[in-house]
Amino acid sequence: MQLVEYSRYGGAEVLAMATAEKPVPHDDEILIRVHATTVTSGDRLARSLDMPRGYGWLGRLVFGLRGPRQPILGSEFSGEVAAVGTNVRGFLEGDRVFAFPGARFGGYAEYALMSQYGAIAHIPTSLSFEQAAALSFGGCTALKFLSGLGQVQVRDEVAIIGASGGVGSACVQLANYLGAKVTAVCREEHFEKLAELGACDLLDSAELKRQGMRKGHFDIILDTSGSISYRQAEPWLKHGGQLLLVAADLVQALTMYLTPKRNGKTGRVGYASEHAQDLQTLARLASTRTFMPWIERRYAFDEITQAHRDYDESGKRGNWVVNVRP
Numbered sequence: 246m247q248l249v250e251y252s253r254y255g256g257a258e259v260l261a262m263a264t265a266e267k268p269v270p271h272d273d274e275i276l277i278r279v280h281a282t283t284v285t286s287g288d289r290l291a292r293s294l295d296m297p298r299g300y301g302w303l304g305r306l307v308f309g310l311r312g313p314r315q316p317i318l319g320s321e322f323s324g325e326v327a328a329v330g331t332n333v334r335g336f337l338e339g340d341r342v343f344a345f346p347g348a349r350f351g352g353y354a355e356y357a358l359m360s361q362y363g364a365i366a367h368i369p370t371s372l373s374f375e376q377a378a379a380l381s382f383g384g385c386t387a388l389k390f391l392s393g394l395g396q397v398q399v400r401d402e403v404a405i406i407g408a409s410g411g412v413g414s415a416c417v418q419l420a421n422y423l424g425a426k427v428t429a430v431c432r433e434e435h436f437e438k439l440a441e442l443g444a445c446d447l448l449d450s451a452e453l454k455r456q457g458m459r460k461g462h463f464d465i466i467l468d469t470s471g472s473i474s475y476r477q478a479e480p481w482l483k484h485g486g487q488l489l490l491v492a493a494d495l496v497q498a499l500t501m502y503l504t505p506k507r508n509g510k511t512g513r514v515g516y517a518s519e520h521a522q523d524l525q526t527l528a529r530l531a532s533t534r535t536f537m538p539w540i541e542r543r544y545a546f547d548e549i550t551q552a553h554r555d556y557d558e559s560g561k562r563g564n565w566v567v568n569v570r571p
């Protein structure tokens with residue numbers, strides 16, 4: 246089979262096409278013929294080890310001390326079941342599935358293995374492989390922060406900073422689904438897209454820097470951009486409001502926890518994890534078009550290096566899908 250691998254951390258050039266034997270599933274494993282995968286901020290992080298300030302050691306601990314532990318990136322993907330191990334229940338050859346291996350990766354290959362107990366679920370019939378491939382990374386992060394940590398309620402005022410990213414665009418949709426009134430903070434060129442995804446109010450990121458946001462207005466402020474401190478956000482929160490940091494460097498996180506809190510306001514940092522149940526929730530929401538990943542770009546399998554180069558050079562908006570099988 247063909248795959249894209251890397252053996253050292255660095256720029257996009259560390260990624261190279263290679264060939265290997267098609268893997269054989271163990272008793273509890275499912276072999277998936279990959280149709281589509283994505284280029285996520287997680288893939289970029291594991292490739293470059295360009296970690297937020299203070300987290301370099303954590304990057305090496307998670308991704309590999311001397312070099313990458315997992316040579317094949319691809320933190321989410323979709324495809325067809327090609328074979329199943331003898332103990333596998335609930336998945337049959339030919340089933341359309343999507344998977345979220347997260348930091349175990351594996352989607353940058355024509356075939357990938359998943360444990361039947363891992364984050365894997367069936368694709369609703371109305372969804373394409375491309376759409377299914379891009380459901381999990383942003384979707385599971387949005388579920389973790391908004392349903393889990395934030396416990397968003399109907400009519401909550403929720404601001405999403407960095408709303409045009411893979412995670413931000415998923416958060417806008419999920420917050421909207423949960424009944425919140427969503428303010429999306431992003432560059433003006435993305436306003437139309439974010440309104441389409443469910444944002445009621447739109448604020449230019451440059452304007453946020455200049456003027457801040459409405460005082461005492463938000464139940465939840467979720468930041469995916471890594472640019473907001475607790476001190477900055479505190480006046481914009483209602484009594485009892487929460488600042489949720491999806492992306493924060495160590496200094497930001499520590500400062501937030503050490504800053505004295507008033508009026509029941511809190512700040513939290515969190516980490517998304519991979520659960521089949523979350524994938525089933527996302528599949529259900531996608532089947533009713535309540536949640537649908539914003540696919541901003543598509544690449545062919547042999548263009549993955551270019552996709553990573555584009556990401557390094559100009560950043561990413563929404564989700565970038567790689568069609569492994571044309």
Ligand SMILES: NC(=O)c1ccc[n+]([C@@H]2O[C@H](COP(=O)([O-])OP(=O)(O)OC[C@H]3O[C@@H](n4cnc5c(N)ncnc54)[C@H](OP(=O)(O)O)[C@@H]3O)[C@@H](O)[C@H]2O)c1
Pocket residue numbers: 285286287290386406407408409410411412413430431432450469470471472490491492515516517518559560561562563
């Ligand atoms: N805690 C967790 O479990 C978890 C899970 C997933 C991701 N993350 C982290 O969350 C962050 C976002 O991930 P992602 O996948 O959404 O990345 P992404 O797709 O690359 O999106 C990043 C977004 O941030 C926006 N942005 C950058 N600087 C900004 C600023 N100063 N103000 C407003 N917006 C800004 C960018 O918009 P423009 O380029 O248009 O400005 C872009 O839309 C990454 O740092 C990632 O490592 C954390």
